[in-house]
Amino acid sequence: TTRARDQEMWILKAQRGGPPVPLEHKISEGVAISRRTPKIAWSNTRGQYPELLAEGESVIYTADIIEDGGQPQLANKKEVVRAKAPECTLEAQDFRNNDTELIYTCYRSPFGDVFGIDLNTGKVTTYRKIADEYNEVEGIFPDGAHALVESSREQPQHDSNHVDIWKLKLEPNSTDF
Numbered sequence: 001t002t003r004a005r006d007q008e009m010w011i012l013k014a015q016r017g018g019p020p021v022p023l024e025h026k027i028s029e030g031v032a033i034s035r036r037t038p039k040i041a042w043s044n045t046r047g048q049y050p051e052l053l054a055e056g057e058s059v060i061y062t063a064d065i066i067e068d069g070g071q072p073q074l075a076n077k078k079e080v081v082r083a084k085a086p087e088c089t090l091e092a093q094d095f096r097n098n099d100t101e102l103i104y105t106c107y108r109s110p111f112g113d114v115f116g117i118d119l120n121t122g123k124v125t126t127y128r129k130i131a132d133e134y135n136e137v138e139g140i141f142p143d144g145a146h147a148l149v150e151s152s153r154e155q156p157q158h159d160s161n162h163v164d165i166w167k168l169k170l171e172p173n174s175t176d177f
Contacts, residue, residue, distance in 0.1 A: 110159035
């Protein structure tokens, strides 16, 4: 139940040391962390917040981590995108383009797709969506132009259990693997 329901965000400051401090917020899967600013992104499902989300719904949020009285907390929380299963369950992955775009995975079991959303305009870009293919983005290369993707593209079965690691060029409807 931890992964689907009870997973939380905590802060551990390298320069301060000491024990990790909770941000008092649950998450689904991982957290996208900006390399430049204290901005983060994460997803939630009904598993974490049944009182806020309908059955099958998922949401990606962004926020800034600030300190108030020495305690880290979330500020400027913003809903970025919302989806409903089975068409899509969301997972935030990474920022790029100076934190103006968030790259994320849309799971449509047993498949997955790679998308990006412009955080200023809300425009969604499809980077990889093939009907019977699993593609889960796992991180952005330092050049910002490529992503690491778990893909079933050359496997006999196309699901998350049959993947290889690929380098995907982040261009609309990319075929550059």
